Amino acid sequence: MTWALLLSVTFIGAVVQSATGFAFAMIVVPAYVLLLNSAAGVQIAIILSVVMSVAHMPRLKSSVPTAILKWIGMGCIAGFPVGIYIYNMLDLAMLKLMVAIFLIIISLENGIRLWRGREGTEKHHKGLLAGVGAISGVLGTSLAMPGPLVMAYLSRTNLGKDEIRATMISFFVFAYITILIGQAAVIGIEKETWVSAAYMAPAALLGVFFGHQISKKINERLFKAIVLVILITAGAVILFNL
Numbered sequence: 001m002t003w004a005l006l007l008s009v010t011f012i013g014a015v016v017q018s019a020t021g022f023a024f025a026m027i028v029v030p031a032y033v034l035l036l037n038s039a040a041g042v043q044i045a046i047i048l049s050v051v052m053s054v055a056h057m058p059r060l061k062s063s064v065p066t067a068i069l070k071w072i073g074m075g076c077i078a079g080f081p082v083g084i085y086i087y088n089m090l091d092l093a094m095l096k097l098m099v100a101i102f103l104i105i106i107s108l109e110n111g112i113r114l115w116r117g118r119e120g121t122e123k124h125h126k127g128l129l130a131g132v133g134a135i136s137g138v139l140g141t142s143l144a145m146p147g148p149l150v151m152a153y154l155s156r157t158n159l160g161k162d163e164i165r166a167t168m169i170s171f172f173v174f175a176y177i178t179i180l181i182g183q184a185a186v187i188g189i190e191k192e193t194w195v196s197a198a199y200m201a202p203a204a205l206l207g208v209f210f211g212h213q214i215s216k217k218i219n220e221r222l223f224k225a226i227v228l229v230i231l232i233t234a235g236a237v238i239l240f241n242l
Contacts, residue, residue: 002035003199009035010203014052018211019218020227021168022147024049026234029145040193042143046180047189047197048204053172056208063166065159068124072150072167073174075130079137080178084186086142099139099148103235106152111228124157137175141182146175148234151227161223165215 013027025045032041132153140146150171154164183189218226 006032006035006200007203010048010200011207014048014204014207015211015214016230017052018056018208019214020151020211020223020230021165022151022172022227023230023234024052024147025143025145026148026230026237029143030237036196040190040196043180043183043189043193044197044200046176046183047194048200049172049176050180051197051201052204052208053169053176055205056169056212057173059212060162060166060169063160063162064170065163065167068129068159069167069170071124071126071129072133072136072171075133075135076137076140076146076171076175077133077178078130079134079139080141080182083138083141083143084182086138088187097239099143099145100235100238103148103152103231103238106156107228107231107235111225111232128153136171140175140179146179147172148231152231155224155227155231161215161218161220164223164227 009028009031013024016027017024028048029042029045032044033039035041036044132149136146136149139149147168151164151168154167157164159167180189215223
């Protein structure tokens with residue numbers, strides 16, 4: 001029963017991430033930690049995110065806005081060491097609280113903009129992009145969730161659905177591989193964690209395929225509405241689990 005639940009959650013999380021560009025870790029990490037009764041659930045989510053992002057990247061790489069991705073990636077690198085420190089040394093409750101409140105506020109504001117039909121911003125300031133990347137790097141190494149803040153920013157822009165998905169998947173390829181290396185070098189990854197991730201990988205890859213098919217049927221406005229609902233839900237779930 002435990003493995004059936006793990007595989008089901010993995011498949012659902014992969015479908016949502018493939019269709020929208022993010023949300024896998026937000027869906028699976030709480031379930032993994034609960035079902036496995038171990039913090040290794042975070043590392044399993046990181047491993048599977050690498051697998052899914054690499055598998056998905058060839059279909060989207062032509063839509064990547066490279067200038068935006070570059071500055072977010074540079075900021076992310078700066079945030080990784082802080083996230084490792086927080087993971088090892090500090091109580092995560094305050095970090096979770098701040099992230100949850102931010103996600104809810106920014107998502108509600110984005111929802112109002114979408115409802116009023118206001119256009120997203122066309123200007124992308126390098127400092128803001130790097131700042132978003134840095135905080136996402138902290139969240140990535142401490143909570144295995146580098147995606148929500150980047151998606152919250154991208155959903156405020158005038159980027160199209162495929163550009164947003166491509167940016168997120170490309171960011172995950174870079175971020176999760178780096179996070180995985182950092183976790184392995186600083187914290188260590190047990191053999192059982194690798195084996196568990198290998199068992200779940202087929203369900204994740206199947207979810208990637210179905211999610212990609214679903215994304216073709218979602219228009220731009222519905223896509224951004226779904227993203228906002230996921231972000232608000234993520235904030236609420238984080239608050240609930242404090």
